[in-house]
Amino acid sequence: MELRHLRYFLAVAEERQFTRAAARLHMQPPPLSQQIQELEQELGFALFLRQPRGVELTAPGEAFAEHARAALRTLEQGVTHARRVSQGQVGRVRIALTSSAAFHPLATTAIRAFRETHPGISIELSEINAAEIIEMMSNGQIDVAILRKPIETPADLRFELLAQERMRLVLPLGHALIGARAVSLDALAGEPFIFVRRPGAPGMYADFIRACEARGFTPRVVDEVPRMVTAINLVAAGGGVTLVPASMQRYRQESVRYCRVAGDDAFRAPLHLVTRPETQSPAAARFREMVLKFGRESA
Structure with missing residues (x-):
């Protein structure tokens, strides 16, 4: 069974006629009728009672229609949610700060602004030292970090200077x-x-x-x-x-x-933004953009 079979079935169930349903689906009535017959054979029961001027749902057809609508509705919701994830509107971003970075106003201002402008994205915030941050980021346990001046800069991580302070x-x-x-x-x-x-x-x-x-x-x-x-x-x-x-x-x-x-x-004490460009989620990319924007504005 394919999704198109569900759509064909529901179109006929709602129109109560193959001709109108076929027009709605931009196809001819005979192929539509054949698809419904194949679906009935697969299910093992009749979905419609064929009548001279149309069709009526059988009792099993009524029950199947209810679940078919729910399945398509769930699928549409899943597509909508996945699209919002791909656009960085919903999701999760795991942020780590060193203790000194947490005191810099750029870090706290950017995180607060991100919460306000991206309510669909949950933030997991942790405060750890730079060595732990590098290790956890390389292991995929952190998405974004703000730290000072690491001695180790692995090639799979991107380091961007945000600010310099005395x-x-x-x-x-x-x-x-x-x-x-x-x-x-x-x-x-x-x-x-x-x-x-x-x-x-x-x-x-x-x-x-x-x-x-x-x-x-x-x-x-x-x-x-x-x-x-x-x-x-x-x-x-x-x-x-x-x-x-x-x-x-x-x-x-x-x-x-x-x-x-x-x-x-x-x-001077630098402040760096660290990200994982090869595996960056859309939510993390949105956060990176905001932090860099605040960094440019504070320069």
Whole structure:
């Protein structure tokens, strides 16, 4: 049995006549009659009572018509839904952010705008480190990610620069360097640094470390933590100092101060959009377009 048989049958059932049904289907009555007969043979029961001026449905024909209409209606709904999926109107997009990317206004603004403009697309949001993001994206567990500066850039992933922002030094209250218009790199030579663990944010501090080495010293790292918020809280507890992207100042920790570092043009914090172009879903493509649009507007 084919779908066309259902359509032929329902046309005859609704028109109660082969001639009108054939005209509606843009075919001749004899081939239509033959198709109905073949359908009846396949089903093993008569669908119509043939009368001089038309046809009437048999009792089995009435029952079959009800289910045939439901089947075609379900199929049409499936086609409509699949078309909306193909157009990126419905579906799902799995988004991952690093903790520092989550504090950047571009990321949160784009996600909120996407929710408002694409209510048919569900968003699964997770916050993990850059190394985990790269692994999960390569395994197809994440569709889109926003992160800082990964050290590994697999060929199957697409990395697009969204923004660049200055870094800020985070000092505990009472630190002697607070109050300077811009803290010099030389003044940081003896400071104990807390960095985000470099497998998690491998490229975040590379430019800063090179800038320090150009001044004749290597930053003394006393602790490495999995998240920037943790680093800031450790600074507040007197564990050392740290360096974060400027947007992390949105994290209001009352026991620290965010300070500019002189020469910070040499070590900025990038923000990247990561996607999987070869297997990108229409929903993920729509989200990518929106994030890139916000990135261009904020540049």
